[in-house]
Amino acid sequence: MEDVVNTEKSKLEEATKRITFLSRKLDDLENRSRRSNLRVVNLPEKVENPDAVAFLEKWLCETLGRSIFPTPPIIERAHRLPGRQNTDRPRVMIMKFLNFQDVVRVMRAARQKGRVMYGDQEIKFFPDLSAEVLRQRRRFDDIKQRLRSLNLRYGIVYPAKLRVTVNGQTREFEDPWDAEKFLQGIQNTDEL
Structure with missing residues (x-):
């Protein structure tokens, strides 16, 4: 009986290790798939209508400077996160860049500029990371x-x-x- 318990305990420990390993690997893959994304926080609702991609490409060049982006960055897609629209805070917007280097340039330029504004709203940029x-x-x-x-x-x-x-x-x-x-x-x- 004790041998059976020890065998099962060993199997359980092995399965737990495997699950932990696979969970970490899955999280790593999720973060790698998000590395060309940026989260834009505090951008007022509906300023991007009707075309969020075109708006963001133009706005980034104007706001961060043409020296950073002599040609507009290529944004593959952009959307707001789903959420309640009746709150005082605008929903977060996620943009997916074609080139990771554009993500780096936006983050660096925003950091150097100090405060990035849209009207009277301070806009913040964050990497898009997994929930874990x-x-x-x-x-x-x-x-x-x-x-x-x-x-x-x-x-x-x-x-x-x-x-x-x-x-x-x-x-x-x-x-x-x-x-x-x-x-x-x-x-x-x-x-x-």
Whole structure:
């Protein structure tokens, strides 16, 4: 009887390892398929009508500068995420670029510009990531808020590492608990 239990336990452990491996592989493939996508947050509703692709190609050139895009980037398709239209916030728009380099140029230009505006709305650009990676990144939300309040420089490195720079020293954290301990240590020693 004990042999049967051990055999079944071994099979279960093996199956669990396989499921974990396949889940990670699936998530990686999903993120690779999204790498030419960008999420546009806060773009007012219906400004893109009737042709979202044409609107975005023109708007990106005008807003980010012709020096970045001497010719308009080629956007294969663009759409808003489904959602409630009766909220105060506009739905997120996703654009799929033909060339990944255009994604990089948009992100770099937006970062250099500082604030990208459409009318009085500040527009933000984010990579289009899988739900699992977004979940992993959300674990750092509380710490990021505290870092902002302390005017500390930080960023998220793919897939979900928090990078913090203090006094020219850069540290990376995969676990929010480690980042929390680091932040408490900084606050306790008044290095700020």
